[in-house]
Each structure stands twice: as C-alpha cells, then as structure tokens.
Amino acid sequence: MSCGPSTSKWVCDYCTYANWPSAVKCTMCRGARPLQEIYRLRDEPSTGPALASGPSEGGGAPPRSPPGDGKWGCRECTYLNWPRALKCLQCCSPRPASSSSLHEHLRPLRIEQSSECSLAAGGLVSAAPPAADKKELKEAENDLRGRVRQQQQPPSQQGAKWLCPVCTYENWPKAGKCVMCCKARSPGGSAVSSPEREPSAAGRDDPPPEDKRTIVRRDRNHQTAAESAANNWDHERRRKQARRKLRKTDWQWLNACAGVVDGDPNPVEAYLSSGGDPARQLSPGEVALLSRPSAFDTGYTLVHLAIRFHREDMLATLLSQIEGSGSGVKRVPSYVAPDLAADIRRHVAATMRVRKGSFLCHFVTEITTFALPAEVEDLPGAVQEQLFDELLDRDAQQQLESEPPVINWSLEVTARLGSRLFPLWNRSSGDCLLDSAMQATWGVFDRDNTLRRALADSLHQGGHLFYPRWKEYEARQARTLDFSLDEGQWEDDWAGLLSLASQPGSSLDQLHVFVLAHVLRRPIIVYGVKYVKSFRGEAIGYARFEGVYLPLLWEPSFCVRSPLALGYTRGHFSALVATEPYSRLAGGVGNLGAVGRDLQVTFLPLVDRDRRPLPVHFLHGEAEVGREEAVLRQWMDVCVAEGGVTVAQQRLHKRPLLVAQMVEEWLNHYRRLAQMTSAPFGRPAPAQDYSSDGGETDDE
Incomplete structure (x- = not known):
C-alpha cells in the first residue's frame, strides 16, 4: 500500500524554501508552517491520493490517513492536543466526537509493515504506537499540562491589572500611578482582564458545564492571584522607598568605611x-x-575602624587630619620613603635576640640614635619653618616648653652646647611609647609591633625578676600616699600590666618603660609634665612618667651608656631629638672633660628647671635607694656644665645606610622647594606639593 504526496508545495516564511505539503516544519530551518496553510488545508476538500486497496465505502473522496502521533485539533482554538486529552489544554473545550484531527491533514500517510490498517467510520485507523513512543508522549503531555496550568490561572476582577493610557503598561491594581511613566491613574482606568472565550461557532456543541472541583480550583486561583498582586504592591512600595533612601545616602562616606575594613586606602x-x-x-x-554587623557599629568613626582592624597606614593619615598641629599635614621621613622605612623595620626585627640563662629578656644587637641632619640649617627660613611644621608635634612642644618649661629651659645647654630638643610628630593609636622609642633610634614607627612583642615576651618570661622591683617601687609610692595593698590586689595589678603589654594599641605604664630600657639596652630619660590637665587647663591628675629608667637587671658592661630622650604630655609620648653635628663648641665648656671639636655628642639635662634631680625609677634595696647620683654615673656619662647643670652625654653614631638613604630622600623634597622659591622669577610651590601624600603607603 502506498500513497503519493500532493504536488502543491508551501513556502517557508523564514528561508523561502519550498516544502512538501505533508511537512509540518521547514526542512531547511525547522520553522513552523504558516497558519494560512494550516487553515487552508483544513477548509479545503480532501485531495489526498486514494488507497491502493480501493475506494471508500461511501463512494466519496478517499479517507485521509491519521497522523503519526494521533493528536486531535480543538474546534474552538485549533490547538493540537494529545490523544488521551479529554479537554483542550488551552480553552478547556471538550474533545469532539470524531477522532479525526487537524494533524491528519498535515502529515503524510505512514504505514509500516507491522501496522494493521482497517477502515472504520470513513477513515483509516492505524495500530497503537510502540511502548517507547507512548512513554515519550506521556512525559511530554504531563510537562505541557503543568506549564499550561501555570499560565491559565485567570486573575480575579479585584486583582485585575489596569492599563496605562500613555505607555500601555499593565500596572498592579493598587498602584496609584504608572510604574513606567509615573502617569496618575485615571478614575475610570480600564482594567486588563483575561480574554473571554469566543462564542461557539454555529453548528458546534457548547462545552459542558464545569464540575464543582473545577469551580473550587478556579476560585482558589483567583484568591491566590489577588494576594500575589497585593504582596507585589507592597514590595514595589518598599523598593521605591529604598531607592529614595539610597539616592540620599552619602556613598563616598560609606565606601570609605568599607575601605578601612577591607584594607583599601583609595576610597578613604x-x-x-x-x-x-x-x-x-x-x-x-x-x-x-x-549590612555587616560584625564590622560596623553605631557611633564608629574611621579611626575606630582603623584601630579595630589594625589598619595602621590609614590610621596615621586619619590622625594627622584630626589632631595634627599647624596645617594638619605631616611629612615625616618614613612617609616620604615608605619602602626604605619598611626595610628598616625588617632589619630591626632581624637584630632582636633573646639572651640565654635565667633572665630570658629580648634585646637588640645594633645600637643607633636618630638626630635631625645638619643640612636643615642650610635651608631658607620659610622652607625650614615648613619642614618643622610638617615634622614636629607643635602641640607637644608648646606643652613641654610652656611655664614651667620641661625642655629647653637652659640657655647654656640649648645655645652654647647646641642641644636643643625637638619633639617629633607621632601617632596617637596607643602605641606612642613604642613608636617614639623606634623614632628616637631608627627614625621610623613601630608599625610591625616588633618592640611591643619583645616587650610583652620579656615581661612574661622575666616576670620573676621584674615583679619584685615593681612591687617594691609601687609599695614605696603607696606609703607616701598613706595606703597599702594586699597580695591579691598586687597580683591583679600585675596581671593587668601583662595583659596591656601584649595588646597592640593599648596604653602602657611606667613598668613598660622600665622593661623597654632593657630591650634597647640603654637608659631612657623621660621629660614629662608633672600634672595631667583637662582641655580646660585644669589639673586632673599627677603624671609619674618623668624621670630616668635604667636597665638595672643587665650588667653595665652589656649596655650602652648613651641614653634616649622621650617627652610625655597628657597620655602621649614623643621622641625628643636634637640637630647634628654638635662640633660647634667654643673649646671646652666647664667641667665637660676632654670634649673635642668634632665630637658627635649632645647633652641631656638630669635636673629640672629648679635644679632638682630627676627621679630614678625602680631602684631596689639599700644599695640603690638613696644613692641615685652614684647609680647614674655607673650607667651613663654624667658631667656638669659651666652653669652648674648636670647633664648626660648622648653620643651619636654614624647613621646606618638605610636610615641615611631615607633621610636624604626626605631632605630632597625640601631642597626642591628651596630651589623653586629661590630661582629667578620663581613662584611659591603649589599647595599639593606640601601634602603628606595621604599617609604611609608601605607595608606598615
């Protein structure tokens, strides 16, 4: 049995390929067959070839072969449904009584050898498809049925969207104006409802009435659609409020906060x-x-965030902006040469050692003292003043030199001996003591906490030797104030000191200065105010830091006799340095001994303005208490000036190579400024050249 194809081909709308009339899709591009061809084939009389077995029983046109998949076409919407579907999946119309479908006119007659054809009801009915084809058809039918059910949930009249008359956008029912063009909703705005079913064509049967389950299901769908519309309206309203709030938000400020947490200095x-x-x-x-409660908290500033996340490089920039003296711009040598400063800190960490024996205390193996270069005096007056403004802590200098002065009170020491002290600007992050000690020796900050770790480890491992001296010294101070402590209170105070030593950013006490003198293997002289004052200038407490701290637990031969000078003002330490060289001495001065003209040395007073000796802290036993002058001469080179001022000699060694390179690079900046101001027709340097480059940008 065979059947020949029709000779009228149809043309594809996409690739203009002429396909056979039995093809449902284009052979070339797989495009769908035009609808007009489908309707034409449906309306025109059957012209298919006759069966080889003979004419039909009715004597009319030969019957058309059933489609290969057995789908049937809906009379209402012409949708092709699967053979087992009793209703149309699109319009829910019942299946017609005739089993013929539109697909019968679209597919060629395919008769396999295993098929058994029989004539029934004026048409050819083929055998059932194989089991594998049935399974595939069932899965495809279930998938399509589920998608159609999701698309066929009709909205209720209350939840129907309304159409914007300007942009034709479908808005939710509770929206007062169009979401797209913001056009206000008119009182008689048309609602977008689901298209109603067209009336059935003449001669066709009306669909049967819906059963109760279908009605209940549709009502439930209507209710769900209304609730979804209401929830969507609330969501849109909250989203608009959030957008308005975001437009008013200072994103530059929030990006700066996030930059501190993430370690990105650019937004800051x-x-x-x-x-x-x-x-x-x-x-x-x-x-x-x-939206990061673990990082941000109400009331936090950029400084709080930098301290919390240990962003030391950003902290220096922020502190210089907040409490820097003068113009607020700071340019210390480590800011100008950050790479060299990082190399210096790594070198200092490499020189740290621990001495073997019962006293496990850390110590440095290389001794150096930082001083301002003599080339500063060769700069013009305006550039020199700018250098001091960007290098020194003017607030600390004013407090230390105000009445009664703590430093530079002796004209003989400052002028004739060339030993004027300058307080270097320092951070205020809680590590000021360690930073000032590092500045006084190497000219950099203790960004890597090298000295703090050495201080904490020495205090923990050598506590059995530090504790008796600390307890005796504190008990002596307590007796002068007529009070005493029990053993439990002593242990609690000692535990608190140990905890402070190991926490970066925490303030330190007198005991920590004493331990730091052992780490540096040299005496430390602290010139500090006697009273801590409030911002109103009122004295609120007694400051006990002023005095001399000696490395009494070491042997004198193991230590260096050249002391360091630090300044203390209202909870803040600063490094006190002089200017080199100190060879401009008019011969011998008083009882200074054999001081040559080229000797690199500065002189630090051991008495205050009233010629009272500075206190020596943490002396122990009768061999030291009451014999302060002898103890000082044992640990330092002490001499008396012509005016009767007792001073200690601070010998300056040759700068290490890294420090010399850092200082030279820092000086070159001010030399260029001097050339710009002194050149013919020169103009003042622009203000941006004086900035501190936003703080340190190295690994500090």
Whole structure:
C-alpha cells in the first residue's frame, strides 16, 4: 500500500524554501508552517491520493490517513492536543466526537509493515504506537499540562491589572500611578482582564458545564492571584522607598568605611580629599545599609575602624587630619620613603635576640640614635619653618616648653652646647611609647609591633625578676600616699600590666618603660609634665612618667651608656631629638672633660628647671635607694656644665645606610622647594606639593 504526496508545495516564511505539503516544519530551518496553510488545508476538500486497496465505502473522496502521533485539533482554538486529552489544554473545550484531527491533514500517510490498517467510520485507523513512543508522549503531555496550568490561572476582577493610557503598561491594581511613566491613574482606568472565550461557532456543541472541583480550583486561583498582586504592591512600595533612601545616602562616606575594613586606602583618600570629616560617626541607618554587623557599629568613626582592624597606614593619615598641629599635614621621613622605612623595620626585627640563662629578656644587637641632619640649617627660613611644621608635634612642644618649661629651659645647654630638643610628630593609636622609642633610634614607627612583642615576651618570661622591683617601687609610692595593698590586689595589678603589654594599641605604664630600657639596652630619660590637665587647663591628675629608667637587671658592661630622650604630655609620648653635628663648641665648656671639636655628642639635662634631680625609677634595696647620683654615673656619662647643670652625654653614631638613604630622600623634597622659591622669577610651590601624600603607603 502506498500513497503519493500532493504536488502543491508551501513556502517557508523564514528561508523561502519550498516544502512538501505533508511537512509540518521547514526542512531547511525547522520553522513552523504558516497558519494560512494550516487553515487552508483544513477548509479545503480532501485531495489526498486514494488507497491502493480501493475506494471508500461511501463512494466519496478517499479517507485521509491519521497522523503519526494521533493528536486531535480543538474546534474552538485549533490547538493540537494529545490523544488521551479529554479537554483542550488551552480553552478547556471538550474533545469532539470524531477522532479525526487537524494533524491528519498535515502529515503524510505512514504505514509500516507491522501496522494493521482497517477502515472504520470513513477513515483509516492505524495500530497503537510502540511502548517507547507512548512513554515519550506521556512525559511530554504531563510537562505541557503543568506549564499550561501555570499560565491559565485567570486573575480575579479585584486583582485585575489596569492599563496605562500613555505607555500601555499593565500596572498592579493598587498602584496609584504608572510604574513606567509615573502617569496618575485615571478614575475610570480600564482594567486588563483575561480574554473571554469566543462564542461557539454555529453548528458546534457548547462545552459542558464545569464540575464543582473545577469551580473550587478556579476560585482558589483567583484568591491566590489577588494576594500575589497585593504582596507585589507592597514590595514595589518598599523598593521605591529604598531607592529614595539610597539616592540620599552619602556613598563616598560609606565606601570609605568599607575601605578601612577591607584594607583599601583609595576610597578613604577620596573621601578625605573631597573635604569629608574624618571624625564623622556611623548612624543606625548607615550601619543597617552596610549590612555587616560584625564590622560596623553605631557611633564608629574611621579611626575606630582603623584601630579595630589594625589598619595602621590609614590610621596615621586619619590622625594627622584630626589632631595634627599647624596645617594638619605631616611629612615625616618614613612617609616620604615608605619602602626604605619598611626595610628598616625588617632589619630591626632581624637584630632582636633573646639572651640565654635565667633572665630570658629580648634585646637588640645594633645600637643607633636618630638626630635631625645638619643640612636643615642650610635651608631658607620659610622652607625650614615648613619642614618643622610638617615634622614636629607643635602641640607637644608648646606643652613641654610652656611655664614651667620641661625642655629647653637652659640657655647654656640649648645655645652654647647646641642641644636643643625637638619633639617629633607621632601617632596617637596607643602605641606612642613604642613608636617614639623606634623614632628616637631608627627614625621610623613601630608599625610591625616588633618592640611591643619583645616587650610583652620579656615581661612574661622575666616576670620573676621584674615583679619584685615593681612591687617594691609601687609599695614605696603607696606609703607616701598613706595606703597599702594586699597580695591579691598586687597580683591583679600585675596581671593587668601583662595583659596591656601584649595588646597592640593599648596604653602602657611606667613598668613598660622600665622593661623597654632593657630591650634597647640603654637608659631612657623621660621629660614629662608633672600634672595631667583637662582641655580646660585644669589639673586632673599627677603624671609619674618623668624621670630616668635604667636597665638595672643587665650588667653595665652589656649596655650602652648613651641614653634616649622621650617627652610625655597628657597620655602621649614623643621622641625628643636634637640637630647634628654638635662640633660647634667654643673649646671646652666647664667641667665637660676632654670634649673635642668634632665630637658627635649632645647633652641631656638630669635636673629640672629648679635644679632638682630627676627621679630614678625602680631602684631596689639599700644599695640603690638613696644613692641615685652614684647609680647614674655607673650607667651613663654624667658631667656638669659651666652653669652648674648636670647633664648626660648622648653620643651619636654614624647613621646606618638605610636610615641615611631615607633621610636624604626626605631632605630632597625640601631642597626642591628651596630651589623653586629661590630661582629667578620663581613662584611659591603649589599647595599639593606640601601634602603628606595621604599617609604611609608601605607595608606598615
């Protein structure tokens, strides 16, 4: 049995390929057959070839072969449904009584050898498809049925969207204006409802009435659609409020906060350069917007975040903006040469050792003293003044030199001996004692906490020797104030000191200065104010840091006799350095001994302005208490000036190579400024050349 194809081909709308009339899709591009061809084939009389077995029983046109998949076409919407579907999946119309479908006219007659054809009801009915084809058809039918059910949930009249008359956008029913063009909704705005089913064609049967389960299911779908519309309206309203809030948010400020936490200095510098306040605090709304409760908290500033996440490089920039003296711009040598400063800190860490024996204390193996270069005096007056403004702590200098002065009070020491002290600017992050000690020796900050770790380890491992001296010294101070402590209180205070030593950023006490003298293997002289004053200038407490701290637990031969000078003002330490060289001495001065003209040495007073000796802390036993002058001469080179001022000699060694390179690079900046101001027709340097480059950018 065979059947020949029709001779009228149809043309594809996509690739213009002429396909056989039995093809449902284009052979070339797999495009769908045009609808007009489908309707034409449906309406035109059957012209298919006759069966080889003979004409039909009715004597009319030969019957058309059933489609290979057995689908039937809906009379209402012409949708092709699967053979087992009793209703149309699109319009829910019942299946017609005739088993013929539109697909019978679209597919060629395919008769296999295993098929058994029989004539029934004026058409050819083929055998059932194989089991594998049935399974595939069932899966495809279930998948299509599920998708159609999701698309066929009709909205209720209350939840029907309304159409915008301007942009024709479908808005949710509770929207007062169009979401797209913001056009207000008209009182008689048309609602977009689901298209109603067209009336059935003449001569066709009406669909049967819906059963109760279908009605209940549709009502439930209507209710779900209404609730979804209401929830969507609330979501849109909250999203608009969030958008308005985000537009008013200072994103530059929030990016700066996130930059501190993430360690990115670029947003911080952008915020500060635009005039942002470094002391600004986070509000509750901004904390909620950042959405990181573990990092941000209400009331936090950039300084709080930098301290919390140990962003030391950013902290220096922020502190210079907040409490820097003068113009607020700081340019210390380690800022100008950050790479060299990092190399210096690594070198200092490599020189740290621990002495074997019962006293396990850390110590440095290389001794150096930092001083201002003599080339500073060769700069012009304006450039020299700018250098001191960007290098020194003017606030600390004013407090130390105000009445009664603590430093530079002796004209003989400052002028004739050339030993004027300058307080270097320092950070205020809680590590000021260690930073000032590192500045006084190497000219850099203790960014890597090298000295703090050595201090904490020495205090823990050598506590059995430090504790008796500390307890005796504190008990002696307590007796002068007529009170005493029990053993439990002594142990609690000692545990607190140990905890402070191991916490970066925490303030330190007198005991830590005493331990630091052992780590550096040299005496430390602290010139400090006697009273801590409030911002109103009122004395609120007694400052006990002023005095001399000697490495009494070492042998004198193991230590260096050249002391360091530090300044203390209201909870803050600063490195006190002089200017080199000190060879401009008019011969011998008083009882200074054999001091040559080229000797690199400066002189540090051991008495205050009233010629009272500075206290020596943590002396122990009758062999040391009451014999302060002899103890000082045992550990330092002490001499008396012509005016009767007792001074200690601070010998200056040759600068290490890294320090010399860092200082030279720092000086070159001010030399260029001097050339610009002294050149013919020179103009003042632009203000941006005086900035501190946003703080240190190295690994500090």
